[in-house]
Amino acid sequence: xxxxxxxxxxxxxxxxxxxxxxxxxxxxxxxxxxxxxxxxxxxxxxxxxxxxxxxxxxxxxxxxxxxxxxxxxxxxxxxxxxxxxxxxxxxxxxxxxxxxxxxxxxxxxxxxxxxxxxxxxxxxxxxxxxxxxxxxxxxxxxxxxxxxxxxxxxxxxxxxxxxxxxxxxxxxxxxxxxxxxxxxxxxxxxxxxxxxxxxxxxxxxxxxxxxxxxxxxxxxxxxxxxxxxxxxxxxxxxxxxxxxxxxxxxxxxxxxxxxxxxxxxxxxxxxxxxxxxxxxxxxxxxxxxxxxxxxxxxxxxxxxxxxxxxxxxxxxxxxxxxxxxxxxxxxxxxxxxxxxxxxxxxxxxxxxxxxxxxxxxxxxxxxxxxxxxxxxxxxxxxxxxxxxxxxxxxxxxxxxxxxxxxxxxxxxxxxxxxxxxxxxxxxxxxxxxxxxxxxxxxxxxxxxxxxx
Amino acid sequence: xxxxxxxxxxxxxxxxxxxxxxxxxxxxxxxxxxxxxxxxxxxxxxxxxxxxxxxxxxxxxxxxxxxxxxxxxxxxxxxxxxxxxxxxxxxxxxxxxxxxxxxxxxxxxxxxxxxxxxxxxxxxxxxxxxxxxxxxxxxxxxxxxxxxxxxxxxxxxxxxxxxxxxxxxxxxxxxxxxxxxxxxxxxxxxxxxxxxxxxxxxxxxxxxxxxxxxxxxxxxxxxxxxxxxxxxxxxxxxxxxxxxxxxxxxxxxxxxxxxxxxxxxxxxxxxxxxxxxxxxxxxxxxxxxxxxxxxxxxxxxxxxxxxxxxxxxxxxxxxxxxxxxxxxxxxxxxxxxxxxxxxxxxxxxxxxxxxxxxxxxxxxxxxxxxxxxxxxxxxxxxxxxxxxxxxxxxxxxxxxxxxxxxxxxxxxxxxxxxxxxxxxxxxxxxxxxxxxxxxxxxxxxxxxxxxxx
Numbered sequence: 054x055x056x057x058x059x060x061x062x063x064x065x066x067x068x069x070x071x072x073x074x075x076x077x078x079x080x081x082x083x084x085x086x087x088x089x090x091x092x093x094x095x096x097x098x099x100x101x102x103x104x105x106x107x108x109x110x111x112x113x114x115x116x117x118x119x120x121x122x123x124x125x126x127x128x129x130x131x132x133x134x135x136x137x138x139x140x141x142x143x144x145x146x147x148x149x150x151x152x153x154x155x156x157x158x159x160x161x162x163x164x165x166x167x168x169x170x171x172x173x174x175x176x177x178x179x180x181x182x183x184x185x186x187x188x189x190x191x192x193x194x195x196x197x198x199x200x201x202x203x204x205x206x207x208x209x210x211x212x213x214x215x216x217x218x219x220x221x222x223x224x225x226x227x228x229x230x231x232x233x234x235x236x237x238x239x240x241x242x243x244x245x246x247x248x249x250x251x252x253x254x255x256x257x258x259x260x261x262x263x264x265x266x267x268x269x270x271x272x273x274x275x276x277x278x279x280x281x282x283x284x285x286x287x288x289x290x291x292x293x294x295x296x297x298x299x300x301x302x303x304x305x306x307x308x309x310x311x312x313x314x315x316x317x318x319x320x321x322x323x324x325x326x327x328x329x330x331x332x333x334x335x336x337x338x339x340x341x342x343x344x345x346x347x348x349x350x351x352x353x354x355x356x357x358x359x360x361x362x363x364x365x366x367x368x369x370x371x372x373x374x375x376x377x378x379x380x381x382x383x384x385x386x387x388x389x390x391x392x393x394x395x396x397x398x399x400x401x402x403x404x405x406x407x408x409x410x411x412x413x414x415x416x417x418x419x420x421x422x423x424x425x426x427x428x429x430x431x432x433x434x435x436x437x438x439x440x441x442x443x444x445x446x447x448x449x450x451x452x453x454x455x456x457x458x459x460x461x462x463x464x465x466x467x468x469x470x471x472x473x474x475x476x477x478x479x480x481x482x483x484x485x486x487x488x489x490x491x492x493x494x495x496x497x498x499x500x501x502x503x504x505x
Numbered sequence: 506x507x508x509x510x511x512x513x514x515x516x517x518x519x520x521x522x523x524x525x526x527x528x529x530x531x532x533x534x535x536x537x538x539x540x541x542x543x544x545x546x547x548x549x550x551x552x553x554x555x556x557x558x559x560x561x562x563x564x565x566x567x568x569x570x571x572x573x574x575x576x577x578x579x580x581x582x583x584x585x586x587x588x589x590x591x592x593x594x595x596x597x598x599x600x601x602x603x604x605x606x607x608x609x610x611x612x613x614x615x616x617x618x619x620x621x622x623x624x625x626x627x628x629x630x631x632x633x634x635x636x637x638x639x640x641x642x643x644x645x646x647x648x649x650x651x652x653x654x655x656x657x658x659x660x661x662x663x664x665x666x667x668x669x670x671x672x673x674x675x676x677x678x679x680x681x682x683x684x685x686x687x688x689x690x691x692x693x694x695x696x697x698x699x700x701x702x703x704x705x706x707x708x709x710x711x712x713x714x715x716x717x718x719x720x721x722x723x724x725x726x727x728x729x730x731x732x733x734x735x736x737x738x739x740x741x742x743x744x745x746x747x748x749x750x751x752x753x754x755x756x757x758x759x760x761x762x763x764x765x766x767x768x769x770x771x772x773x774x775x776x777x778x779x780x781x782x783x784x785x786x787x788x789x790x791x792x793x794x795x796x797x798x799x800x801x802x803x804x805x806x807x808x809x810x811x812x813x814x815x816x817x818x819x820x821x822x823x824x825x826x827x828x829x830x831x832x833x834x835x836x837x838x839x840x841x842x843x844x845x846x847x848x849x850x851x852x853x854x855x856x857x858x859x860x861x862x863x864x865x866x867x868x869x870x871x872x873x874x875x876x877x878x879x880x881x882x883x884x885x886x887x888x889x890x891x892x893x894x895x896x897x898x899x900x901x902x903x904x905x906x907x908x909x910x911x912x913x914x915x916x917x918x919x920x921x922x923x924x925x926x927x928x929x930x931x932x933x934x935x936x937x938x939x940x941x942x943x944x945x946x947x948x949x950x951x952x953x954x955x956x957x958x
Contacts, residue, residue, distance in 0.1 A: 134618040176764035204726045204733070205697050207672060207690040247761070250724055280761055345764075349736075353767035364610060389768050404775055405809040429881070429942070436944050447810060448851035449941050458629045458811065461749045463756070472923070474940075 129363050132325040132377075136317075136356035144186055145319055146312035147179050153303050154187055154276075161274050162196060162240055167266035169275040169298070171248075173282050174305025177347030180278050181246055183305075188244070196240040196274075203250035209258050212251060216243065227261065235270045248277035249284055256288045263289060267298040275300070307346020313338035316348055317355060330378040333358065337382045344390075357385040403462065406447055407455055408491045411464055412500040413438045414480050415487060419501070428456065428467075429474030437505035464490065582825050582834060585794040589785075589822040591815050598640050599787050600780040601633050607771055608641045608745070615743050616645070616656055616709055621735035623744040623766055625717075627751045628773030631813030634747050637773075638713055645711075658709040658743075665719025671727040674720055678712065693730070700740040709741040717748040718757065725762055732765035775812025778804045784814055785821055794825060794834075799841040806845055820844050853941045856919050857949025862956055863904065863912045868946055870895050871922070875943065885913060885924070886933045906933070913937070921946075 144151065154170070161168040172180050188198055199219045206212055214225035220241070222229050234241055245251075251258045263285075265273050277284075277300070285292060285300055292298050308316070317334045318326070334355065341351040358381040365381075413435040417426045426434075432452050439446035447455065453473060459465045468477040480487070484501075488494045587593055598605060608624065615622045628634050642660045649655040661681040663674045675692035679685055679699075687695060712731070714720060720727050734740045750756065751772055754763040776784070781804035789795060800821070807817040821836075823844040828836045857868065870892035874883045893903040904912075910932065916922045926935040939946060 130614065130618060133614060134620060137618070137620050137622070176761040202697075202733070204724075204729045205693050206726075207693065211690065247729075250726070345760075347764050349764050349767065353769070357768050360610065360614070364607075385768060389770060404812050407810075432942050433944065436942065448849065448854065449945060450851050450853075451810070451849065455810065461627075461629055461751060463750070463752045 126363075128324055128328055129359055129366075132321070132328055132359045133356055133363075135320045135322070135325055136352045136359065141182060144179060144182055145316045146308065147183055147305075150179075150183055150303060150305055151187065154183060157301055157303075158187060158191065158242075158274070162191065165240060165272065167268075167271040167273050169263050169266045169300035170277070170303060171285050171300045172276060172278045172303045172305065173280065173284060175280060175307055175345060175347065177345070177349035178305040178307055179348060180305050184244055184246075184276065184278065188242070196242050197237075198242045198244070200244045200246070202246040204247045206250065209251045209253045212245075212258060212262075231265065231268065234265060234273045235268055237272050240272050240274060242274045242276070244276045244278070246278045249279040249281060249288075252288070259289055260291065263292055263300060264298055267295065308342060308348055308351075309346065310338045310342035313342055313346070313348065313351045317351060320352070328362075328377060329355070329359070330376045333377055333379050333382045336379050337386075340382075340386055354382060354385050358382045361385060403459075403464075403491065405444075407459055407464075408493055408496060409439060409442075409444065409446075409500070410435055410452070410455055410459060411480065411487060411491065412497050413505075414465060414478060415484060415497075416500060416505065418480065425468065425477040425479035427470075427474065428453065428476040428478055431456075431478055432474075434505055438500055438503075441503045441505060442499065580834075581792045581794055582829055582836075585789060585792050586822055586825050588788045588792075589818050589825065591818055593788075598633055598637050599784045600776065601637050601773070604633075604771060604773060605637055605641060605644075608638060609644060611769060612641060612645060612711060612743055612745070613648075613655065616649075616658055617654060619656070619709065619741055621737065621740050621742045621744075622769065623732055623735050623746060624769040624771060625754060625766055626745065626747045626771045626773065627749065627753065629749055629775055629811070629813070631811070631815040632773040632775055633814060634773050635713075635715055638745055638747065642711060642713075656709060658711050660711045660713070662713035662715060663720070665714070665716035668719070671720045671722040674714075674727050674731075682710070696730075696734070700734040700737050700742060703739040707741065709743065711743045711745065714744055714746045717746045718750060718753055721757060725757075725759060728758065729762050729765070732762060736765060776808065776814055776817075777812065778808035781808055781812070781814060781817045785817060788818075795821070795836045796838065799824065799836050799838050802838060802841050803845070816848070820848055823848060851941070851945070853919075853921055854945050854949045856921055857941075857946055858953050860916075860949075860953065863908070864916060865950060865953065866892055866895055867909065867912045867916065868921075868950060871937065871939065872943055872946060875939075882936050882938050884934050885910070885937055888913075888937060889933075 154172070157168065157170055160166070172184070174180050185200075188200070192198065197220070199216065201212070201215055201219070203209075203212065206215065213227050213230060217223075217225040217230055220230065220233055222233055245262070248259070251262070253259075262275060262277075265271060266275055281287070282304060285302070292300070314334060317338060318331075321329065337351055337354050337358070341347060341354065344350075358377050361381045361384060362377040410431070414426060414431060416438065417431060417434045418424050432449055435452065436446050456465065456467065456478060460467050463481060465478050465480055468479075470476050482490060484497075488497050491497060608626070611622070611624050626634050626638070645655070645658070646660065649657050659682070661678060663677050665671070665674075668674055668677065670689070672689040672693070675689050675696055676687060679687060679692040679695055682699065683695075685692075685695070714728075714731060717728065720731075728746075731744050731746075735742050735744050746766075754766050754770075758766070778801075782800055785795070785800050785803065789800075803817055803820050803824075807813060807820065820841065821844075824836050824840040827840045827844055828834070831840070833840070860868070867888070870888050871883065873895070874887055874891050875881060889906060889909050892909060896903050913922065913924065917924045920940050923938045923940050924935050925938070926932060
């Protein structure tokens with residue numbers, strides 16, 4: 054199944070701007086086992102194409118604002134596909150990480166010595182992309198490369214079968230694989246993405262995998278990728294017993310706002326960047342960097358903003374705005390993170406009976422220390438409230454399904470208990486927020502005033 | 506999409522539809538074929554997931570079918586019943602024009618750019634999520650056959666509730682893509698290969714993942730893979746994920762999945778009273794079956810509770826059936842309100858209303874016990890003594906313990922009350938609790954049907 058191996062023709066003609074605005078101290082490096090960062094001159098042994106530096110692309114081509122609608126459309130399409138979050142053709146702002154990983158690979162490949170490395174970092178920080186890029190560079194040097202995403206495995210145990218079939222072995226047992234890796238002439242590079250999925254009882258599988266490189270005559274280079282920073286410390290404390298089994302650690306920090314800015318600008322051609330206000334990109338970069346530093350999210354927000362702009366263009370022909378600006382970006386971010394508070398402005402209100410239930414819940418928890426109410430008790434409160442307000446009330450089974458609907462709209466949370474009537478319900482919002490969501494201050498205050 | 510134009514087109518088509526119905530009723534098979542392969546699952550089979558889909562009362566679908574088979578011209582009321590069934594395909598989705606345009610633009614631009622992406626659609630049951638997506642796909646299929654710039658695409662779907670296990674999704678997707686049958690793990694392997702290889706000839710794929718929350722397994726690998734494939738450079742996979750929960754990506758999914766899912770979200774809000782009224786009226790174009798006030802009542806009633814269109818249609822359909830039984834040709838307020846009564850009334854209250862003499866005394870004793878102790882739980886022993894004192898105070902003979910026990914077990918088997926026999930206690934100390942609210946029991950007892958002796 055060679056198709057699993059990376060086949061992207063990563064073109065490297067475009068170059069990387071110098072990482073800017075990042076201090077060495079920011080870098081989270083675990084002190085042990087960190088290979089000293091290479092001097093820039095020591096890169097020649099492996100034939101990595103020399104990386105030219107480019108000045109950070111400047112957004113100065115704003116003057117040509119397209120007037121024809123057709124032209125506008127194609128530019129927008131281009132902008133949208135530019136922001137598509139698939140693997141990039143070249144990496145930005147990951148120079149140090151690339152150097153680190155490159156040095157690791159280089160060291161072990163050249164001297165035919167086995168080794169293990171654990172790469173960690175939050176989602177969307179370029180872990181897999183870095184690996185793919187480097188593997189593409191060295192694919193012709195005679196080593197066997199296996200890339201597996203552990204998420205596709207049905208059980209952790211099936212990893213051995215997978216590896217065996219990738220190596221072209223007939224039997225998928227562990228013994229056969231060990232035999233192969235201790236007798237092979239070529240170096241074998243095994244890259245496992247989302248390695249934390251191999252979590253099993255006693256961490257047997259992970260231990261075995263990380264011990265393979267330290268077997269006598271082993272020729273395996275193992276690279277594991279996952280999100281948690283301390284996977285090796287937390288799950289695999291025993292690895293520390295032998296200094297030579299301890300894997301190298303490489304940590305990908307979240308992107309900073311300047312880095313995200315550079316990534317976004319890099320994606321745009323002069324033509325497409327004329328469609329987007331640089332302030333909007335700036336805003337998006339700041340927002341994302343403050344929350345996660347996830348490049349995928351930044352790209353997606355920009356793409357959505359372009360889409361929003363497009364739909365606005367379509368609806369209002371004589372639109373004054375001819376650029377994607379901050380308001381588009383902020384609307385997209387609000388849509389997702391604003392939650393229910395925001396949605397009240399966009400959508401119609403929720404049905405009356407559900408409002409009544411939410412109000413009853415507020416009434417039942419008001420002035421009490423515990424914020425959750427058993428479902429049975431909430432029902433009797435609700436019935437009393439309805440009677441006070443001279444409104445119809447629903448039967449209990451109906452009531453239960455209504456509460457479930459409120460949960461689906463993330464207005465309440467239900468802690469499920471043994472009996473339906475003992476489920477604990479609690480409200481997500483304070484009184485003022487609730488009034489905003491329900492868009493019905495009158496009803497809420499009537500319920501709260503009259504009580505039950 | 507120009508909505509005014511769409512509406513005009515719809516009304517024309519709907520007017521035509523009354524002729525089509527004749528054929529449809531005579532040969533149901535033909536009708537099904539005409540709907541095309543996409544609409545086949547629109548009227549989904551009963552699922553345990555929501556009360557919405559269960560419909561209220563299980564009633565044999567068209568009692569009128571017999572007369573229709575007898576080559577008589579179908580009555581308007583029968584035509585109306587067919588149209589009000591959730592599985593009958595509306596010519597156009599009413600009141601969801603904005604959402605339609607939104608999904609349509611998203612998929613269309615992805616198709617033109619020939620890359621992948623995913624959109625997450627949420628909304629409570631019966632708000633037209635799945636129907637709108639089907640509508641979009643049909644619209645785009647039609648458009649792609651005319652328009653050169655829009656490539657042909659494959660539309661496939663998986664429904665989390667139709668799968669025995671999340672991993673079965675791989676099997677189902679592979680089968681729809683290539684026709685191969687394989688076990689779950691084999692299918693996953695082939696799909697990884699399928700989406701990782703570059704194949705210029707392959708047409709883009711639009712995958713509808715319905716009931717996404719049911720596709721979540723323990724490590725959420727199924728949804729991870731779905732979204733991961735969309736970001737493969739050459740996969741050309743567009744995933745449309747549907748679920749009820751609004752904040753599922755934030756609440757349930759791990760960060761690596763929500764990072765891949767991205768920000769393309771769309772929420773379907775419950776139908777308002779106006780929407781529901783328009784939907785029912787649109788289905789009834791060309792028929793004089795409902796009084797306008799009756800439709801309004803249904804719309805108001807449903808909009809105040811759930812805004813679930815399936816339920817509105819259910820009530821209307823039941824109302825036509827009631828009218829038919831009574832020999833009326835026009836459905837008025839009376840029929841509608843009795844249909845609402847039927848569909849909304851709880852079976853437990855009905856059980857109390859029609860309970861026997863001893864059961865009534867037992868429930869009364871139970872409530873009296875709750876009120877005096879101000880607790881919601883009592884024992885069989887206490888209830889027995891209170892029930893006997895109630896009986897004697899009204900001039901009846903007291904009952905033996907055995908008799909009362911049999912009353913209690915009957916009520917328990919109907920789940921009006923719950924009995925908890927804990928450990929090694931004797932039966933007389935077992936705890937009793939009501940399975941419905943006290944108000945409902947009192948309401949049922951007050952309106953109880955008089956006993957005949």
